[in-house]
Amino acid sequence: MPSNIGTNLKTSLKMGPYLLKWIFQRLKIGPGEYSYHQRSAAMAMTFILIFVVPASIWLLSLMLPWAWVTWVLSLWAVYGLYRVMGLYASMVGLPHKLDESCLLVRYSFLVSGCIPYDSIESVELSREGWGQGGDGLKLDLEEPIAYLNVGSANSIKIGLRNPVTLEAEGMPTPPVSTIFIHADHPDLLVDALQQRLGMAPEV
Structure with missing residues (x-):
């Protein structure tokens, strides 16, 4: 279990720089580079979750009477969005x-x-x-x-x-x-x- 947590944390940290560059449009295809991300499931999921996650958090805040449960589920949803977006951004930033x-x-x-x-x-x-x-x-x-x-x-x-x-x-x-x-x-x-x-x- 600790090794799995460490691996997930390491993977999440690696995604950060690519995600920031993607958000600020700093990822460009250079000479001799060839992209492969346009068919990826991560691309579709990224743009779906960008809209779904905020709406889900809002609905949770209305439906659940326990604030701490809302916070835990919201953080989990945001982390899931981060992972999907980070995977997609790293695919954009690391072409063939x-x-x-x-x-x-x-x-x-x-x-x-x-x-x-x-x-x-x-x-x-x-x-x-x-x-x-x-x-x-x-x-x-x-x-x-x-x-x-x-x-x-x-x-x-x-x-x-x-x-x-x-x-x-x-x-x-x-x-x-x-x-x-x-x-x-x-x-x-x-x-x-x-x-x-x-x-x-x-x-």
């Missing part, structure tokens, strides 16, 4: 990136991986990995394949000549030889990565 030596793939700060360019054998638009369900990292260790789903979908298939490991919540995953990721504009990311690798573009 064509780095100097690798393709940096991400899902918020929860999952990341630096895929060396010389380990990439193929990259293509693909819906082959659809239907995994949910957001975040899914592993199929029999293949082995990693799916970085956003909105239960992914749009790019990356085949590797050398298996790589990803990092999930600070821990390395088993090596994988195929990675499916999502991007809001997958064609742009695929084209840019193929050019970086010297591959012929898809027809």
